[in-house]
Amino acid sequence: MSVRTAVVGLGWAGRELWLPRLRAHADFDVVAAVDTEPAARAAFDAALGVPVHPTAGALTAEDVDLAVVAVPNHLHAEVAGALLGRGVPVFLEKPVCLTAAEADVLEAAERDGGATLLAGSAAPHRGDVAALAGLVPDLGHVRHADLSWIRARGVPRAGGWFTRRDEAGGGVLFDLGWHLFDTLASLLGPVPFTQVVGVTSSDFVNAAAWGAAWRRDRPEAAGAPGDVEDTARGFLVRADGISVSLRAGWASHEALDVTRVQLVGSAGTAELRCTFGFSPNRHPASVLTLTREGTTTAVPVPDEPIGDEYRRQLDGLAAALKEPGSRGRAVGEARTTVRVIEDFYASARSAPARNDVPAGRWTGENP
Template sequence: MTTSAPIRIAMIGLGWVFTEVWAPLLANPGFRVVAVFDPDDGALARACDAFPAARALSAVEQLDPAEVDLAVVATPNHLHAPVGASLLRRGIAVFIEKPVCLTVAEGALLVEAEREGGARVLAGTAAWHRADVKALRAQVDRLGPLRTIELSWVRARGVPGSVGWSTKGASAGGGALFDLGWHLITIGLRMIGWPAVWDVVGSVSSDFLGRKGFGASWHVGGERRAEPGAGQVEDPVEDTVRASWRTRTGVFFVLTTAWASHIALDRTRIAVEGADGRAELDCTFGFSPQRSGASSLRVLTSGRIEDVELPDEPVGTEYRTQFGLLPTLLADPNQPGAATGESVRIVDLIERIYHSAGVALTRAPGLRAG
């Protein structure tokens, strides 16, 4: 690969994330889709129509390391780590959509495959690249020694649906915690340098799963569901998680994630409090049309309130920002091991939250890792 040549992309998994996120981004002339794979013949045909120069694969193993610079793994969750590891071992760099892995053991599998194949893992946590999140991060140093970080992403009606893999434990690995919580945990812990985590407590519930009227309507096209959020769910995951923990450095975290709730509009809040002040970001993450309005960031110090000006950022800009960083990350000599290291930390915390909540995690058999 040269700096002037387009980056050659293989898309592995052609569902909603590909259709709504990756396909529009890959129209960029700096990238060229050379191969696509999905077990769904219809999805494969649509991808080939969108990218006529791409080769349709009948199996992931058909991908030739010599023809690709980066494989994007956007499969159902339970295949992320095994597919990623199989590609890495063959020397193919991968971008793995979140959740990168579903267990610490899967994370270790990716770490070893990255070393063995000499390729690198890149990982998706687009919310980190939001302009309002960047503005919040810029306020942290002025808050003094940190005491508390509150992380909340609560949807009004956003259950991914009862038909398909997203709400089934064997294929999704988990529910709102893996889906929404992965973003929040990344932001909260990365912001303070990934200190060790202690005293994890969590609870989960599924009060809205399968109830008509609480589905994510904006996911219908990608997942081809007739009535999102309606009907009996087999092997259900959680739709709501509440958790807390403290770090070795003394910061206390409170986390709430929910696919659905009794509020009228989706709401995301990240609040960081220190000895010298408190910063509060109110916004709406994701693609939901049920948005709470423009983002707001305010800093409170000794009874005074300062409103921080934020840019007007269109929905989805964070994905374009993340996408634009791919060439740099592919060339960065410090990148190997970085994404897998963070992913292991995240999934370790997620496993401990589920363990505290008494959840027995299930896994579907995926591709063989070796």
């Protein structure tokens, strides 16, 4: 039996990522949508042939089995929490929450409503990441991970909510960085971080020439200048002793967008070079290598369509809804991620100032 699904939010993610894949997937039946904008509701009401509501309050556990929430970051905890509290299961893509306090709100809503929160990011569901995971046993004791996702030109929606700290929570660290943290957790397990040093910069965020034109965002009235970071660089240590170098950038002077995941172990080093996401400025192909005792060997990776990881993410979603062990897992993993991001921003704020753009949302308290 298909999962009766509502899509909450018809912006880029809801419109481009989730609606077409949900409608094409045998496990899901899109029965409703939600958007606060009258123009979006009018456009999709006819196109979808299902009710398009102005608020998520119209959704009940009697009418839908799952709500896919694709609203701006600052509304994630509020909208998902309200749905969970009414007994409506929710799928929420990264960032699940913007603070540890919001994680507490989601945990309470999941418990009080008796509904399950499912969450995650698509990157760990890529075929090349799965191939990298298959090499981990060959590496011996993993000592270090080097993670980077650097775009050539890819500041999202310049002047929109993505670049405003009060609505996005932060900049590239919440956007691309969350994917990198989730990928690391999928490869080596979701382990907390005990040491975090990070710096941020914002050289590109307010320059239109560095925007991600390929995103096809809705036109938006010019707003206040962006006040988030477009680049984050850090060095971190996990509770299991594994060190992590991280770099995320919405823009750079590179010609192509390149993602790099390198795992260094006592018995070998594995490295994946590819491009996460949908940018057309891509690394030509995913390249996975294993290096041992001076010899580097290419490892085959599947050739898959761009964005297929989002379809694959849906493949296990219906089954996860029925698993008792799913409840509480997403909040626990999100709390680990948001805490390291909070610590990263706290470290960045303590560094000597190099510009006047603050680094992400910070509550003044470290968990």
